[in-house]
Amino acid sequence: MSGVLNRQLTMDDSQRGQGDAGGRQLGNGHSQGSALQFFGQAKKRINDIFKEIGEYIVETDKFVDDVMLSGQDIISQECCRVVKGFNERVNGIMEILARDRMKVAFFGRTSNGKSTVINAMLRDKIMPSGIGHTTHCFIQVEGTDSSEGFLLTEGSDQPQSIGSIKQLAHNLSSVKLEENSLVRILWPKSKCRLLKEDVVFVDSPGIDVTQELDSWIDKYCLDADVFVLVGNAESTLMQTEKNFFHKVSARLSKPNIFILQNRWDVSVLEEDADDVRKQHSDRNLQFLIDELKVVDKKEAEDRLYFISAREALVSRLHQDKGTPTPTGSLQEGFQIRMFEFANFERKFEECISKSAVQTKFEQHTARGKSITSEVRGVMENTYTRSLELTEEQLSLRREKNDELDYLGKQLKLLTQEVKDKIRSMVEDVERKVASALNDEIRRLSLLVEDFDRPFHPDTLLLNVYKKEMHAHVEQTLGRNLQLRCSTVLLQAITDTQNQMTERLSALLPNETRQHLYNQIPKRDFEIAYRLDCRNLCAEFREDIEFRFSFGPAALMQKLMGSKSARSALLGSTSSISHPPANRAAGDAPGFTEHDNEVLASILSTFASLTSRSSLGTVAVAGVLAKAAGWRVIAVTGALYGLLYLYERLTWTTKAKERAFKQQYVEYASSKLRLIVDLTSSNCSHQVQQELSSTFARLCHQADISKNQLKEEIKVLDLVIEKLKETTNKAKTLRNKADWLDTELNSFTSSYLTDST
Structure with missing residues (x-):
């Protein structure tokens, strides 16, 4: 029975169909997209923001020092002191942020199972537990990056073994610590998801064994984010527990309190368990809503849970080890209590x-906004003052820009001239390539005849033959186009490049002209003629089946053309209805509409007669025999048969190859004509890119010359340049202060506003 229950417990929630578990797998205790990541994300975000603020303060501090050392009367001594004072403040805030963690404190009467609840959440027996008053002092469990756990006591940095917790914190130990003392257990983060997410657990002695509640609250509760009151399902909520949380509520504004009715597994032994549960619920909810007034009714329903920490711990320990839970360790209906415990963990993590996030980061966010605001004010004053000084000096340099302006205007005119030249040449290239390609298409039959490869009508071998034919046509056409076009075009490109260089060199100083000629490409430009015959003729389908040249269909094709014969045989006049100018290639010329109708009628009559019964066939044969004579018919038939046999015997592989090549030439020619414009346009585009890139490199050299002129002009303008740098830097730092303020506002909107 326990093995079956254990397997049920390790099932995924999606298999169970339990939506309330929030995607949690109870078997391994992990959640997909844990709510604790909200704090981790917020902590990382606020740390990143303050890291940016710290870098910003360092950058601003350096900028202020540079301005002060330059001797410019821009920043006052008072503003300088303001900026330098923020560095220490930001570092202090960052140290606090690095230590901030989520803290949960567990309270309750003696032997209610506080330590067991913590152990179940940590999935390990870390806290001392047992019958009666067990935990004698405060125990804090926090994560460490170390691979082994250890503990620290107050006033000592010496790590101690985890096993010594039983002597230091157990109530029955003779060397136990004081009740208000603290033992820190540092447990490896790799062993516990909650510790990895910066959660700190604080276990406390029973609140019914001491009168020092006020000191406890002041020492351990003021920085707690959540309080968990662990009650005993076998007893009602006591006044001692109420008094403690009344004191907590008096010191903290609306503390987050969860109430766990532990040991609910005993309910399976009671017949009135539902009534007892309702009694506990009513009393606990009335305490949270009406007495403490920390939550409303809707929220209070998510703060009360009936669990069995012992069952949760036992089950999880065995699941982690991969062993079945021993029979008798889990009471009937434990799945419901496990789900209740999982729901508590989910709501606890969210809360x-x-x-x-609200308690730890809100005050730091306000301090960060104050810092960025004050620094922004200093940068705004610096920016305004530097603008004023820059404007005073600008009038001294305006006359130096005339030569630079003239060079810019001439470059603009030259650019337009070169663009027109390139456009004209591109059009000429397109015309020449189109003409050459059309000529090559007309000579395609000769090119195909030159293709000498073994031909076989087998389908697989024929496919290989076609692939080689595609490659042959593509390579030969490309080679012919290069021979006819490339030499002329390359010479024209070289001449154009030289003209551009000469025109531009006339505008530049003598010392830069040699650099200009170096911008012309040293290698010869090559035009790529991309024909891609394989894809272009991919749909080519040959017809090399034997066709008797004097058969009925062939005779009709010779008399009327293939399309007209087909239409006549089918009784269609669609091809006849078109005028001769639209007749497809291969149709028989010279046939009128009347002739086609007559031939169609004759063929239809003949087909009707010959398709009837054998008696009709014999009758027709008899009529012909009587009219022409049997000898004539026999001789004619023999000659017709010999002619058929001759053509059938001469339909060799060579004849099939000739037919294939003829069909291929017709098909490829039609396809190649379709890409004449595309190919010529592609070649012209290559020429345009080559010339444009050359001119761009020449213009880059011109830009270098312009910059050199600017540097010569700015010899007397160093003060203005320095002022401009100061102005731009002040503007950048001012804008960065605005950006940091926006980041802080975004953090507030994303984390602080939503968390209220």
């Missing part, structure tokens, strides 16, 4: 994450 502590949001609460911690």
Whole structure:
């Protein structure tokens, strides 16, 4: 029975169909997209923002020092002191942020199972537990990056073994610590998801064994984000527990309190369990809503849970080890209590994450906004003052720009001239390539005849033959186009490049002209003629089946053309209805509409007669025999048969190859004519790119010359340039302060506003 229950417990929630578990797998205790990540994300975000603020303060501090050392009367001594004072403040805030963690404190009467609840959440027996008053002092469990756990006591940095917790914190130990003392257990983060997410657990002695509640609250509760009151399902909520949380509520504004009715597994032994549960619920909810007034009714329903920490711990320990839970360890209906425990963890994670973000980061965010605001004011004053000084000096340099303006205007005119030249040459290239390609298409039959490869009508071998034919046509056409066009075009490109260089060199100083000629490409430009015959003729389908040249269909094709014969045989006049100018290639010329109708009628009559019964056939044969004579018919038939046999015997592989090549030439020619414009346009585009890139490199050299002129002009303008740098830097730092303020506002909107 326990093995079956254990397998049920390790099932995925999606298989169980339990939506309330929030995507949690109870078997391994992990959640997809844990709510604790909200705090981790917020912590990372606020740390990143303050890191940016720290870098910004360092950058601003350096900028202020540079301005002060330059001797410019821009920033006052008072503003300088303001900026330098922020560095220490930001570093202090960053140290606090790095230590901030989510803290949950567990309270309750003696032996209610506080330590067991923590162990179940941590999935390990870390806290001391047992019968009666077990935990004697405060125990804080936090994560460490170390691979082994250890503990620290107050006033000592010496790590101790985890096993010594039983002597230091157990109530029955003779070397136990004081009740208000703290033992820190540092447990490896790799072993616990909650510790990895910066959650800190604080276990406390029973609140019914001490009168020092006020000191407890002041020492351990003021920075807690969530309080968990662990009650005993076998007893009602006591006044001692109420008094403690009344004191907590008096010191903290609306503390987040969860109430766990532990040991609910005993309910399976009671017949009135539902009534007891309702009694506990009513009393606990009335305490949270009416007495403490920390939550409303809707929220209070998510703060009360009936669980069995012992069952959760036992089950999880065995699941993590991969062993079945022993029979008798889990009571009947434990799945419901496990789901209740999982729901508590989910709501607890949501609550502590949001609460911690609000309490830990809100004040730091306000301080960050104050810092960025004050620094922005300093940068705004610096920016305004530097603008005023720059404007005073600008009048001294305007007359130096005339030569530079003239060079810019001439370059603009030259650019337009070169563009016109390139456009004209591109059009000429397109015309020449189109003409050459059309000529090559007309000579395609000769090119195909030159293709000498073994031909076989087998389908697989024929496919290989076609692929080689495609490659042959593409390579030969490309080679012929290069021979006819490339030499002339390359010479024209070279001449154009030289003209551009000469025109531009006339505008530049003598010392830069040699650099200009170096911008012309040293290698010869090559035009790529991309024909891609394989894809272009991919749909080519040959017809090399034997066709008797004097058969009825062939005779009709010779008399009327293939399309007209087909239409006549089918009784269609669609091809006849078109005028001769639209007749397809291969149709028989000279036939009128009347002739086609007559031939169609004759063929239809003949087909009707010959398709009837054998008696009709014999009758027709008899009529012909009587009219022409049997000898004539026999001789004619023999000659007709010999002619058929001759053509059938001469239909060899060579004849099939000739037919294939003829069909291929017709098909490829039609396809190649379709890409004449595309190919010529592609070649012209290559020429345009080559000339444009050359001119761009020449213009780059011209830009270098312009910059050199600017540097010569600015010899007397160093003060203005320095002022401009100061102005731009002040503007950048001012804008960065605005950006940091926006980031802080975004953090507030994303994390603080939503968490309230």
